[in-house]
Amino acid sequence: MILRTGAALLALVAATPALAQTPTQAELAELVRAQAAEIAALRARLDRIEGQQALAAAPAPASAPAQTPPPQVAQAAPPQVRRTVPFAPQLVPPGPADRDVAQATAARDNPSGVTTEWGAGLPVFHSADGVYTFKPRGRILADVSSTFGSRSDTRNLTTTGMRALRLGLEGGVGAHFFYQMEADFSENEVDVVTAFMGWRNRIAPGIDYDVRAGHLFNDRSFEGSTGSDSTPFLERTTVATAIIPQRGFYGIGIMPRLFWKTGHASLTVTGDRVDGTQAVSDGRTVLGRAHWNPVKTDDTVMHVGIWGFDESLSSAATTLTRNTVIGGRFNGALRVSTGTLLGGTGTTGYGVELGGYRGPLWVMGEAGRRNARLDGGRSDFVSKAWSLSGGFFITGDLPPYNPRLGSFGQPKVKRPTFDGGPGAIELTGRYESLDYTDLVTGGEGWAGTLGVNWYLNSFTRVQVNAIHWDTDNRSGAVTGADSGETVSARVAVTF
The missing domain is CATH 1.10.287 (Helix Hairpins)
Known part of the structure; x- marks a missing residue:
């Protein structure tokens, strides 16, 4: 120019x-x-392009050492002040549907002809006047899993599977309107996942909001709010997979969200997920979550979160039977089971989150409880789960924590392998527990996981998890105490 x-x-x-x-x-x-x-x-x-328009001004680079001033003019050096950051620069730039109103306004108000913005695998297209923005989306997660050591050969399996195989799009019109849609093909069937439109704006300096309507992903728990392409382990924690509405991770409804400099809050009201059943009324789920970062600096964040939901079940969805993952997703025989449970009328769940990161080290603890209401005056069924997870980037990268949403996102790798660097290498560990024994037929289990994640760049990674699991089911094909090991691996591309 x-x-x-x-x-x-x-x-x-x-x-x-x-x-x-x-x-x-x-x-x-x-x-x-x-x-x-x-x-x-x-x-x-x-x-x-760099996603840095919302960053506070960085300190000026250090200049060459100055000569020592004469004693009569020498002054004490000013105290160093830690600079707070409005969002995490270690994350890839957000797409059109995930930008805040300031980022969307900047893109609209600075048109320079038709542009293409490359940042995370696929381009973001901008119209010449800056009004229209569009980005294709995709996700490929391919897994292999091998289980051994179980006393039952039905559990000692080696399997492969596609954790996700998604195609979609997102975009916006002006600074305020946005949309997103994705379909998943991982089970050789078309499954509509995220599909919504929304409106965003600013209430006051430092306070934004958006409202989404459509088929919405839950904002519930730390890992339950993290996308499958961003979780630090191959499978989410037992808190995310067991303390959940009966309809699952998605539902059709509306979700207003409020954002401030140190946290966010959301409220979601939905019916059932996308289906073809219109002969009976949908269930109803009300879900809320809030997180707060009481400490937030360049390299340190503390996270506190709380969430809860209440659902009234449809008359066509009164089965509360659960078979929950404990040692890997792709072994259908390895689950913690409630046994058959019919006659549900509704559930109420809640949980807490506490963790954060300091430099390349992160820790996160979660706990949750779910009460399932049963008809006929029977006692409620209670599910309990908790987990403690952590990770360390030996390459010095910061954890991909997103302080705007209180979840993990895609990292912005400092030295990608495609540029001759080592990528980002992370060591992880987790302990998790699940308890369904409030039921006569309910089981319990726990698992300890060690893992390594290698992020080749911001959108390509390889993961390996070694899991020791222990189950004690009272119903199903394998009852009584059992334990063993599962080794799983994943190759993932997100664009």
């Missing part, structure tokens, strides 16, 4: 020889204004 301005100046000089000697102040001022405008547009484009 600066070269174009210089070319314009040379053309003006060539066209007007007298100007080469004595340009007028008005002509010089016009050239300066044009150059300043192009520089501003260039900066805006770079900000959008």
Whole structure:
């Protein structure tokens, strides 16, 4: 852009020889204004590409050591002040549907022709006037799992599976309207997952909101709110998989969310997930979550969260039977089971989250409880689960924590392998417990997991988990105490 301005100046000089000697102040001022405008547009484009337009000004780089001043003018160095950050620079830039209103406004107000923004696997397209934004989306998660050591051969299985195989799109119109849709093909069937439209705006400086309507992903628990392509382990914790509404992770409804500098809160009201059943009324689920970062600096964050839900079940969905993953998703015989449980009328669940990170080390603890209401005056069925997880990036990268949403996202790898670097390498560990023994037929179990994640770049990673599991089921094909090991691996691409 600066070269174009210089070319314009040379053309003006060539066209007007007298100007080469004595340009007028008005002509010089016009050239300066044009150059300043192009520089501003260039900066805006770079900000959008790097996702840094919302960052506070970084400290100036250190200059060469200055000479020691004379004793009579020497002054004490000012105390160092930690700079707080409004969002995590270690995350990839958000797509059109996940941007806040400031980021969306910047993209709209700085048009520079039709542009293509590359940042996380696939491009973001911007119209010439900056009004329309569009991005294709996709997710490929391929797993292999092998279980051994069980006393029952029915559990000693080696299997493969697609954890996710998604295609979708997202976009926006102006600074306020946005949309997103994805379909999953992982079970060789088309399954609509995320599908919504929304509106975002600013209430006051530092306070934003958005409202989404459509087929919505739950905002519930730390890992329950983290996408399957961003979880630090191959499977979410037992809190996320067991303390959950009967309809699962999705439902059709509305979700207003409020964001401030140190946290967010959401309220979701939905019916059932996408289905073809309209002969009876849907169930109803009301779900709320809030998180707060009481400590938030460049390299340290503390996370506190709370959530809860209440659901009234449809007359067509009164079965509360659960068979919950404990040693890997792709072994259908390895589950903690409630046994057959019919006649449910509703459930209420709640949980807490506490954790954070300091430099490359992160820790997160979660606990939850779910009460299932039964008809005929029977006692409620109670599910309990808790987990403690942690990780450490030996390459020095910061954990991909998203303080806007209180969940994990995709990391912005400092030294990608495709640029000759090592990528980001993370060591992880987790202990989790699940208890269904409030039922006569209910089981219990626990698992300890060690893992390693290798992020080749911001959208490609390899994961390996080694799990020792222990179950004690009172019903099903394998009853009584049993234990063993599962080794699982995943290759994942998200774009």
